[in-house]
Amino acid sequence: MNIKKTLGMGAYILFLLLPIYWLLIMSFKSNQEILGGLSFWPEHFTLANYITIFSDASWYMGYVNSIYYVSLNMVITLAVALPAAYAFSRFRFIGDKHLFFWLLTNRMAPPAVFLLPFFQLYSSVGLFDTHIAVALAHCLFNVPLAVWILEGFMSGVPREIDETAYIDGYSFPRFFARIFIPLIRSGIGVTAFFCFMFSWVELLLARTLTSVDAKPIAAVMTRTVSASGIDWGVLAAAGVLTILPGVLVIWFVRNHVAKGFALGRV
């Protein structure tokens, strides 16, 4: 039974990693070698594709822009979702159920629907082509999800802890920052992971709301397609570089995420 499980898991991991491996080795090949034939290892190992990207500001600024608005989005989302999730997990109030459901419906709104209105809204308030515009737009789907996940984690903390803290003379803000947030660290880790994920991978809104100054890397990548064909090597290198920040994020939050998932409260 255990061997079967291990084999099954191994096959699935192979299925997940093979396409990424293919992209990775392709990024170290020249275009002639890519189009010349199939090989599992670059024969003439080259960093030329990466040099193309790192020597051109219009290329690497794409990465900076993406990381900037994703971090901004994570901060905004957590800042508004933490108190709200606390309220939903601890109190009843007028319209709580309706509000919660209404928040979730925003997660169901297709970005394509909001494309044109967002464009007009942010243009009219002078936020078009800024990082904050993309970060705010991504809150549309991240905030409801964050509230939902955090509410689950917070409901797992017994309310006696709140009451004991108040009896000990803690004020609400101090209790929240000093006692409560450390208790749900793992939950915040998981939430941040999901926020990063959904904001980092989104392209449609990020591309529409920006033109030059805040242009995300996903939009810059379309430059590799030109009249003379597709520049496969640079495309693959750019793709690999978009996966790297994700890998770093998983690496840094791995303990929290593993613990958060293992707590079984997502």
Next chain:
Amino acid sequence: MIKPYTNKAWYLVLPVFALVAFSAIIPLMTVVNYSIQDIFDANTRYFVGTEWYREILNDTRLHDSLVRQFIFSGSVLLIEIPLGILVALMMPARGPGSVVCLLVLALPLLVPLNVVGTIWQIFGRADIGLFGWALNSLGINYNYAANPMDAWFTVLLMDVWHWTSLVALLCYSGLRAIPDAYYQAARIDRASNWAVFRFIQLPKLKNVLLIGVLLRFMDSFMIYTEPFVLTGGGPGNSTTFLSQTLTKMAVGQFDIGPAGAFSIIYFLIILLVSWLFYTAMTHNDGK
């Protein structure tokens, strides 16, 4: 545990409310505005009532992409939910192995949508991609750019590659929440593996599966970038789903009246189906 009733809690919810109101209610009202008027420029607009809605409901473009969309989302759920549960059951429960599995599973989730398209665009090509090359050398004539069936297969496989991990991670987390005592009781009763799954694990997974089904349904129903990068919605219109039809209409042709009506209908369909899923999966909770 009964929660205390206090309306002061609204202060805590207020920031979320203000933020979401700004980024959801205003744009949604703008869309409604588009959908009932014929707008020429900033000063010339006519109220047309339900004309755009009638036009859109009789539009064959909408019908075709709606049918394609339902087939796609249905297949995605049928494949990814069982596969995700299976993967979660196969994962080691603890130790360094489980951390490695979690990290690898999370990897596809963090690949930007357009790069997912790029990866499979490369991977599936017969001349430079391992997958396309392998299929063709096995004697299967596979070309996603020319053959609609192959394009469908690739888009589905791509989605399974990308998103099954999400279901697996959720289920893994759900499985870890089952106390050991349940398994011990099952062992005493000599329950079969299937009985353990059917009567202990599956019921405990219900909540996370609800999240998984809803998330996968919503996201697959809004799919845009991946097929767009892979084939541009082609060959022909065979992988053009609702979002792409809508974007073409709104940004490409700038038919904002019909596009507004389309958006409202689109949104309502997602709401309705999500509500159906939610009700169907929670109706016997006794709440």
